[in-house]
Amino acid sequence: MPNYSFETITMCPDGYGDMGPTIATPWDSPSEGTPDIHNVCSTDPISDVPENFWGHQDPITGDGYAGLYCKQQASERREYLMAPLDEPLTAGLWYHVSFFCSLGENTCGIEHLGAHLSIGYVYYNHDDVLPLTPQIEADQGYLKDTTNWMLISGCFQAAGGEDHIIVGNFRNNAESPIESNCLGTDTYYYIEHVVVMEGNGPEEIFVDLGGPVVACAEYTIDPGIPDVIYTWEDGSHLPTLTVTESGTYSLTVTSGCNSGVDSIEVTILDDQPPVEIGPDQVTICNGEVYNISLDPDQSTYTWQDGSNNPFYQITTAGTYSVTLDNGCVSSSDEITVDVLDPPVDFSLGPDTVLCFDTEIFYSFDPSLGDFLWQDGNTTPTYLITTGGVYTLIISNMCGEFSDEIEVTEEEMPEVDLGPQEQTLCVGESIVFNLDPTAGDILWQDGSTEAEYTITTPGLYSVFVTNTCGSASDEVDVTALDPPIVSLGEDTVLCAGETITLTTDPVEGSYWWQDNSSADTFLVTGPGWYNLSIDNACGDATDSIFVGYHPMLADPAFGPDLTLCPGEELILYAGNPGAEYLWQDFSTADSFLVTTSGQYTVQIINACEAIADTITVTINDSPPMVDLPDQLTLCQGATTTIEAGIGGVTYLWSDGSTDAQLIVASAGTYSLTVTNACGTDRDTVIVMDGGLAPFVELGNDTSFCVGEIISLSPDNANVDAWLWSDGSTMSTFAISTPGQYTVEVTNGCGTAFDTLNASLLPPVPPLDLGVDTAVCPSESVVLTINTPDVDILWSDGSDNDTFTTSGEGLFFASISNSCGTSHDTMEVTFLPDIPLLNLGPDQSLCPGETVTIDPGISGVDYLWHDGSTLATYSTTQQETIILTVSNACGAISDTLEVIENNEGPVVDLG
DSSP: OTTTTSOOOSSOOOSSOOSSSOSSTTOBOSSSOOOEEEETTOOSTTTOSSEETTEEOOOSSSSEEEEEEEEBTTBOOOOOEEEEOSSOOOTTOEEEEEEEEEEOTTSOOOSOOEEEEESSOOOOSSSSOOSOOOSEEOOSSOOOOSSSOEEEEEEEEOOSOOOEEEEEOOSOGGGOOOOTTOOOOOEEEEEEEEEEEEEOOOOBOOOOOOOOEEESSOEEEOOOOOSOEEEETTSOOOSOEEEOSOEEEEEEEEETTEEEEEEEEEEESOOSOOOOOSOSEEEEETTOOEEEEOOTTSSEEEETTSOOOSEEEEOSOEEEEEEEEOSSOEEEEEEEEEEEOOOOOOOOOSOEEEETTOOEEEEOOGGGOEEEETTSOOSSEEEEOSOEEEEEEEEETTEEEEEEEEEEEEOOOOOOOSOSEEEEETTOOEEEEOOTTSSEEEETTSOOOSEEEEOSOEEEEEEEEETTEEEEEEEEEEEEOOOOOOOOOOEEEOTTOOEEEOOOOOSSEEEETTSOOOSOEEEOSSEEEEEEEEETTEEEEEEEEEEEOOOOOOOOOOSOEEEOTTOOEEEEOOOTTSEEEETTSOOSSEEEEOSSEEEEEEEEOSSOEEEEEEEEEEOOOOOOOOOOSEEEEEETOOEEEEOOOOSOEEEETTSOOSSEEEEOSOEEEEEEEEETTEEEEEEEEEEEEEEOOEEEOOSOEEEOTTOOEEEOOEEESOSEEEETTSOOOSOEEEOSOEEEEEEEEETTEEEEEEEEEEEOOOOOOOOOOSOEEEOTTOOOEEEOOOSSOEEEETTSOOOSEEEOOSSEEEEEEEEETTEEEEEEEEEEEOOOOOOOOOOSOEEEOTTOOEEEOOOOOSSEEEETTSOOOSOEEESSOEEEEEEEEETTEEEEEEEEEEEOOOOOOOOOO
16 A cells, blocks of 8 residues: 555645545545545644544554544535555455554544445545445444554455555445444544555464353453454454353454354353342331241351241341352342331311411321321321311321311401592582491491491591401592683784693693693694593583784895886785885885885884895996906816806807806807897807826725735826825825825816725634533533634534534634634533432431441532531431532432330240
């Protein structure tokens, strides 16, 4: 194999691999998958050695190795490595193929990894599973070693002409399950030392397991054959097999093309079941007998009293134990027997009355027996909050006792006279009717009737009393008059004036025409306004009309005028309905002007007065026009020629008759003006001045810190440059953010443009946080809150959050046009909460001390009495409860310590 260990590279790897040829020539990808090359010369945490994106691994030799995805759960995506052999294989010859693999620590192992020998170069334009059958494939269980390199080898007989090797997983996801205890979903392997060697055909390996053998508890089968792959009949691949049951066990060993098989018969004497004498705790009634019957065909039994009979009778409380020994191993069992008396008499008390918001609570000793209330409740405590018949039965396996109580429910009285403040109209009355069965009634005036009538204002109160208490209420009654509304007479206002509408104050609800409810209303415009007031004793309404005088309009006589002899002018004052006064004290709405002079009018109404004046001159001179001799016009521009003469008609050289002429090209233009007094004419020459300047800096731009941008504007017809810093070159270099302006000029004018330059944000340092430890059932959500960057996680995803799966080293990078930042977080598992077993219940003799020591380290202790020591000692009968906890949870167990006052009894018969 050329470059069999991936040591020769064309450049140092700087991240993930690409499609096509790899940097470790002549290794290639036979599909659109992207295998990776790792080397110690890399400075990228993705492709470095020994630490990289998928975990930690040292090369077998040299400085590097390859890596590829062999399963991705979200798709059938695969990566493969392909290289040409030094020479084609010969038909009929046997060849031994081998390579080493190691599982990436952040991924999960699969069972099948192999090699396919092909004829000619192979390429598929997809990245799914290749439709090829490997001649060599792993058959040694899950390939899950992340610390050591695992050898995959085998041999096959060449068809002839095979000249390329392809390494990878040739099975789909359904045929590639991951190891059951792995929390991840993807599979990534490092690849090393790919070798194809000519060899002999398959030969038998001598295997001798010996036997048959006899053992007590277990036996370890150790063939002691080096450099082979072991396959035991249970599918395991360790070099030894430890068995604990009798039977015949077989082994197959393989090494390249060679294999061997042998078996051994093992007899385990310790195959009898352990002795069992029943449940750990047994309770019998006083006077009963508990019988234990064991298998008489087993070996010798030894009871706690020294007897050896397989049959045993128990009549008293205590702890009883037996040991069974067959000569190879012994087993023991024990039982604790309690003697129980029937329940004692109890009482729920006499029948009683239950008032509102009161309750009856019972709490019995839980050791009295089993509890059963009338509603099925089985607790020793019970709360009564409503009336009824309540029954309790206390029982145990030796008898029962019961009692009952009747509870009558009576409520506190309630009184509600309605709102505390009520209104009484003239001539009306208020009647209250109380429930005569609610209790004894007493009004403020000593009356005790359930019906009570109020006809005058005042403060009224009542008390109602029964056996559960008393209640009271009061009401304040006031007199109310019906409303009266008067908004006044209709009125007319001047423009801008306002008026506030109001009426005599009265209690009630106010409603204006716009549904507002204030007691006044501000009028700002003409129209009808109305107010309605209502209260509990009636309603009233009134309306008013508000009008407005119109504002006077300026008669607008305009500028002073000059009339030719014989012309007349009529001045109009406007504003119908107003009064007029002209300069000659006339009062008509118009005035005829026939002579020179100053003419004035005053216009008056009830709200204001205005005036206007115009001077009229009679002039018998003809009009005169004076145009410039010459004008200059830039190309593409226009100019306006204006004579500025009033009271004349215009005639330009192009036939137009407007007061102005818009000129868009060079030439000679003339104007003739005429009025009743005569005619005049003048000419102007418009010269061609050339094109106006043009400049454009382009779109606003952004750049990274340290970068220099040269501005070269698009321009035309420019004679002079002026930049915002005073420089006059045609180009401009910028290295800091800001607003930059350029001005260009020529004989036809000036042009401007502005460009805004801003800095792109540098890539901030990426910080995923400190390495952390979580419980095995938990995951860690990593979040990147940096805006305007591209995100890449270790699994190729680009979301702003990433949820870890299992333990491992998790990598992320962020980048923008100004750079890249990386960070890594390691997630490890905290220990699970351990199992807790305080053991069987214990018997306590008078004066004896029992000490409970669970012996569990790395946890917090909490005993039932609140103590937190690692052990607990007691000298009395009690229920001991222990809770141990760590960061991943808590677990509890209970042990009963039962006091035994019965000393030993000896009866020699």
